[in-house]
Amino acid sequence: MQARDLAEEFPVVRLDDDALEATRLMTDQGLPGLVVVDEHGGPLVVLPASQVLRFALPEYIEEDPALARVYGEREADTFCKELVGRKVRELMPGRQYLPKRDRDKPVVSAAATLIEVASVMTRQHSPVVAVVDDEQILGVITVHRLLGAALPRS
Amino acid sequence: MNAPTWQVALSIAVFAGAYVTIATEWVHRVKAALVGAGLMLMIGATDGDAAFYSEETGIDWNVIFLLLGMMVIVSVVKQTGVFEYLAIWAAKQAQGRPYRVLVLLCTITAVASAALDNVTTVLLVAPVTLLVCDRIGVRPEGFLIAEALASNIGGAATLIGDPPNIIIASRADLSFNDFLVNMGPIVVVLMGVFLLLARWLFRRSFTYDAGRAAAVMDLDERAAIRDRTLLVRCLLVLVAVLVGFSLHTLLHIDPSVVALLGAGVLVLVSGTTSEEFLEDVEWETLVFFAGLFVMVGTLVNVGVIEYLGEQAVEAVDGRYLLASTGLLFGSAVISGIVDNIPYVATVSPLVNDLVESGDNTPKATAMWWALALGADLGGNATAVGASANVVVTGIAARSGHPISFWHFTKYGLVVTAVTIALAWPYVWLRYYAYG
Numbered sequence: 021m022q023a024r025d026l027a028e029e030f031p032v033v034r035l036d037d038d039a040l041e042a043t044r045l046m047t048d049q050g051l052p053g054l055v056v057v058d059e060h061g062g063p064l065v066v067l068p069a070s071q072v073l074r075f076a077l078p079e080y081i082e083e084d085p086a087l088a089r090v091y092g093e094r095e096a097d098t099f100c101k102e103l104v105g106r107k108v109r110e111l112m113p114g115r116q117y118l119p120k121r122d123r124d125k126p127v128v129s130a131a132a133t134l135i136e137v138a139s140v141m142t143r144q145h146s147p148v149v150a151v152v153d154d155e156q157i158l159g160v161i162t163v164h165r166l167l168g169a170a171l172p173r174s
Numbered sequence: 175m176n177a178p179t180w181q182v183a184l185s186i187a188v189f190a191g192a193y194v195t196i197a198t199e200w201v202h203r204v205k206a207a208l209v210g211a212g213l214m215l216m217i218g219a220t221d222g223d224a225a226f227y228s229e230e231t232g233i234d235w236n237v238i239f240l241l242l243g244m245m246v247i248v249s250v251v252k253q254t255g256v257f258e259y260l261a262i263w264a265a266k267q268a269q270g271r272p273y274r275v276l277v278l279l280c281t282i283t284a285v286a287s288a289a290l291d292n293v294t295t296v297l298l299v300a301p302v303t304l305l306v307c308d309r310i311g312v313r314p315e316g317f318l319i320a321e322a323l324a325s326n327i328g329g330a331a332t333l334i335g336d337p338p339n340i341i342i343a344s345r346a347d348l349s350f351n352d353f354l355v356n357m358g359p360i361v362v363v364l365m366g367v368f369l370l371l372a373r374w375l376f377r378r379s380f381t382y383d384a385g386r387a388a389a390v391m392d393l394d395e396r397a398a399i400r401d402r403t404l405l406v407r408c409l410l411v412l413v414a415v416l417v418g419f420s421l422h423t424l425l426h427i428d429p430s431v432v433a434l435l436g437a438g439v440l441v442l443v444s445g446t447t448s449e450e451f452l453e454d455v456e457w458e459t460l461v462f463f464a465g466l467f468v469m470v471g472t473l474v475n476v477g478v479i480e481y482l483g484e485q486a487v488e489a490v491d492g493r494y495l496l497a498s499t500g501l502l503f504g505s506a507v508i509s510g511i512v513d514n515i516p517y518v519a520t521v522s523p524l525v526n527d528l529v530e531s532g533d534n535t536p537k538a539t540a541m542w543w544a545l546a547l548g549a550d551l552g553g554n555a556t557a558v559g560a561s562a563n564v565v566v567t568g569i570a571a572r573s574g575h576p577i578s579f580w581h582f583t584k585y586g587l588v589v590t591a592v593t594i595a596l597a598w599p600y601v602w603l604r605y606y607a608y609g
Binding site: 078079080081083084086087089090091092094095 | 255258262298300301302304305308389392393394395397398400569572573574
């Protein structure tokens with residue numbers, strides 16, 4: 021089986037799209053992440069849901085996790101308000117997040133085998149990879165779809 | 175000089191090279207200290223016996239193990255959540271009013287820095303400060319800078335509060351109580367003045383929305399305590415360790431031994447794993463100290479320090495007030511520019527010669543306090559003057575509130591100038607005018 025056989029349609033977002041809308045897209049469709057494309061429509065990076073959480077959570081709670089416990093329930097319920105008025109690019113601190121080299125992009129060729137797809141996912145800690153043919157996105161493969169195809173038949 | 179001239183010249187060159195490298199941060203300070211120590215051994219200016227088995231000419235294991243013991247104690251204490259509890263409790267006591275919050279947080283920081291160490295204290299207080307500032311809707315930069323400054327002032331009060339004090343205590347054979355009695359009173363005065371000064375210095379940080387300030391009352395400080403039993407055990411051991419330090423003259427147990435015993439007991443009663451209690455040990459700092467001691471010890475070994483000591487004794491010629499004044503102001507300037515640890519490690523043997531030449535009289539011994547005050551308070555002058563400053567600016571940058579070198583320094587210079595200006599009359603009145 022090749023990557024093209026598993027590729028499915030998947031929404032993509034751009035760096036200047038609204039962060040809140042992008043996150044809603046993820047939650048409404050139950051997606052593990054979103055493919056962020058550059059100005060030419062080429063895949064740039066995958067924005068996993070965990071990164072959205074990391075952005076919404078105040079940095080001081082990452083510094084000192086004990087502080088998470090001191091919030092009251094009412095305030096804790098609204099911690100995602102940080103996303104209001106933000107762009108997708110703000111969710112991903114550029115220098116640390118955006119790929120420096122092509123091989124760091126969450127991309128596989130249409131002819132890639134399942135083990136190649138799994139390798140890219142694990143290397144880049146990405147729950148989604150884009151399948152590209154001739155610089156155009158054919159679709160994406162999620163980690164669930166990959167595992168579903170690769171598990172031995174019972 | 176005891177060694178061949180070429181060896182003396184080479185050891186001075188190695189020391190100067192390493193010192194410049196450390197000061198300018200061309201390479202990591204640990205690498206510079208280790209390479210310097212290695213070169214000293216390679217040129218034969220020192221040897222294994224002198225470097226590893228003599229505290230005069232090599233590694234001062236009392237200092238290393240005191241630091242190690244305290245680091246282990248701190249790594250267990252921080253797991254209790256007591257700092258977070260205290261900081262949120264303080265913010266609630268202040269009812270979210272920014273200046274009151276700053277006063278209470280700085281006081282907690284100063285007291286904790288005296289009992290533990292500066293870096294750990296600001297590492298624990300800074301995140302909770304960000305939380306409190308976020309809740310009351312004020313910019314946190316001024317609060318964070320004030321806490322770094324308070325930690326350096328508070329740490330000056332005790333033997334264990336600031337690394338330069340640990341070095342001075344070991345070289346001068348001064349006890350925990352000596353520090354408390356000689357440094358404590360002036361540190362209390364300086365903290366009071368600093369808190370008043372902060373009202374003006376950080377005035378722009380105190381504009382707030384009373385409605386938002388009330389939100390701080392919703393925080394639950396009790397939820398920060400992870401394990402009440404562990405907290406009680408930690409506090410008991412910490413008190414026992416502090417009592418052990420203060421009973422040094424009675425028990426004759428070195429502070430390093432007290433700290434190691436305390437660390438051992440705490441590890442046993444807390445049930446923490448070795449990974450947990452070793453996690454916060456700053457191995458880099460310990461190795462840096464070891465390398466530094468070998469380099470300075472080599473200068474003692476080849477006779478450079480003895481020669482400089484003789485020159486200093488001749489120059490001072492019994493004018494100890496002048497020497498103390500020079501040490502206080504000179505140390506403040508140098509410690510603001512370079513790390514105060516290598517500075518104090520280098521100057522201590524010289525001060526030791528000066529104090530011994532004065533037969534350890536109170537007027538001569540006062541030079542140690544001038545050195546400690548200058549080095550500890552001078553660390554406040556710039557963003558790189560003390561480790562706590564570097565840690566605070568790092569946390570500020572990661573939280574999206576960067577504090578530039580000059581932003582920190584413009585406050586640090588004022589506080590250093592005021593505190594040093596107040597420290598001098600203290601030294602003069604206490605040890606020379608009425609001593």
